[in-house]
Amino acid sequence: MAIIASNFKTNHTRKTTSYFVEEVNKYLVSNNVSSDVYIFPTSTSLDKFETIPTLNIGVQNAYATQKGSFTGEIGTEQLDEFDVNTILIGHSERRHILGESQEEIAKKFAFYSELGYKIIYCVGEPLEVKEEGLEKTLEYIYSQFEGIDINYENLILAYEPIWAIGTGVTATLEDITDVHSALKSKIEKPLLYGGSVKVDNVRDICSLHGVDGALIGTASWIIEDFIQILENTKDL
Numbered sequence: 330m331a332i333i334a335s336n337f338k339t340n341h342t343r344k345t346t347s348y349f350v351e352e353v354n355k356y357l358v359s360n361n362v363s364s365d366v367y368i369f370p371t372s373t374s375l376d377k378f379e380t381i382p383t384l385n386i387g388v389q390n391a392y393a394t395q396k397g398s399f400t401g402e403i404g405t406e407q408l409d410e411f412d413v414n415t416i417l418i419g420h421s422e423r424r425h426i427l428g429e430s431q432e433e434i435a436k437k438f439a440f441y442s443e444l445g446y447k448i449i450y451c452v453g454e455p456l457e458v459k460e461e462g463l464e465k466t467l468e469y470i471y472s473q474f475e476g477i478d479i480n481y482e483n484l485i486l487a488y489e490p491i492w493a494i495g496t497g498v499t500a501t502l503e504d505i506t507d508v509h510s511a512l513k514s515k516i517e518k519p520l521l522y523g524g525s526v527k528v529d530n531v532r533d534i535c536s537l538h539g540v541d542g543a544l545i546g547t548a549s550w551i552i553e554d555f556i557q558i559l560e561n562t563k564d565l
């Protein structure tokens with residue numbers, strides 16, 4: 330079954346998030362769709378959502394702590410309040426805009442894996458590395474596994490080339506296949522593709538050998554589009 334994840338980034342409010350989750354849940358129930366669906370709202374929009382077990386609400390980020398003095402961050406005390414046990418780690422926007430180092434990311438991974446969280450772990454190369462070819466691209470991606478337990482049982486991976494995130498430029502099916510088959514031969518975990526996945530290309534991408542689903546930002550924020558994405562992948 331396809332795994333389809335929506336990353337809200339810094340979009341939607343409490344009200345629109347709650348409507349979105351409700352609509353997705355309704356769609357999955359009434360159409361008997363058994364895809365594994367993840368929604369990552371902003372942390373201010375977390376709530377006790379009533380969803381079927383295959384619809385999971387996770388967080389885009391949290392600090393490696395239960396509680397404490399980490400201004401602007403949240404920890405497991407806040408996540409527990411909403412029964413959240415799914416987290417995105419290593420997203421390129423956190424690595425490159427928010428400046429998270431591989432060391433900090435590995436520390437976060439260790440903390441949340443110790444607690445049994447489902448982790449969607451993101452890797453991906455910048456354009457200048459992609460332009461150096463597949464070997465350099467893989468080398469760069471493998472360096473993003475430093476300090477990461479790739480055998481962790483609740484791990485889902487996401488390959489998200491940075492040059493394809495939020496740009497409208499999707500990697501070609503060939504690019505995706507090359508990287509996914511290399512990663513799959515080393516790490517036996519579900520592997521999502523992310524980077525300008527849209528209603529029109531999600532099926533082709535998710536049908537590729539070595540692609541277990543998609544992590545989607547921009548194209549997932551409009552409820553009708555996200556439902557269409559689920560519809561286009563429901564039998565994969």
Ligand code: PEP
Binds near residue numbers: 493494548
């Ligand atoms: C993402 O945020 O993980 C992502 C893939 O974004 P977009 O779909 O907008 O490229």
